[in-house]
């Protein structure tokens with residue numbers, strides 16, 4: 001059982017049940033919307049809560065990380081998804097867009113806490129999420145069941161078996177930053193000189209990127225456990 005000490009507690013639909021397998025992993029999603037409140041309204045309607053929602057201002061915790069969340073599809077047969085010790089984070093933003101920097105810094109801090117609390121290794125076992133291509137799904141995601149079932153680490157929704165969504169589509173720089181950033185107890189970044197941290201903080205997205213209309217994953221919250 002674990003509550004993040006620097007998260008705002010905001011229970012919505014409650015846990016989906018106990019985990020039935022492991023090892024612990026972190027699953028990254030994007031909300032496919034522009035605000036934490038809109039995402040939380042959608043979870044309430046669809047009973048599709050993750051453990052956490054993160055925007056540039058706050059980290060909200062909806063479910064204790066010791067119990068299953070609801071933001072993944074799970075088929076009757078095959079492997080477990082929500083119940084496979086998957087700690088799920090919804091990042092406010094779009095798979096098809098550059099993520100907000102303040103938000104991603106908070107996501108990285110939260111990941112360090114989850115890794116510590118549940119012994120999650122700081123790796124992408126199925127590779128980093130594939131970045132969006134012209135604001136849309138690049139395809140070719142590694143959704144291998146064996147890796148998911150047996151390996152702790154970080155996964156995108158795009159890597160989860162029995163699921164079709166392609167979020168969070170972090171860029172290579174975003175994926176590297178989320179794993180590399182270190183923080184002190186107050187949440188201040190402590191390794192700005194780390195190559196992956198520095199590269200991400202120094203990067204300015206080209207203006208052309210903003211012009212691309214993202215392909216929004218419209219059914220993103222239709223995946224919750226009933």
Ligand SMILES: [Zn+2]
Nearest residue numbers: 029157165167
């Ligand atoms: Zn997702």
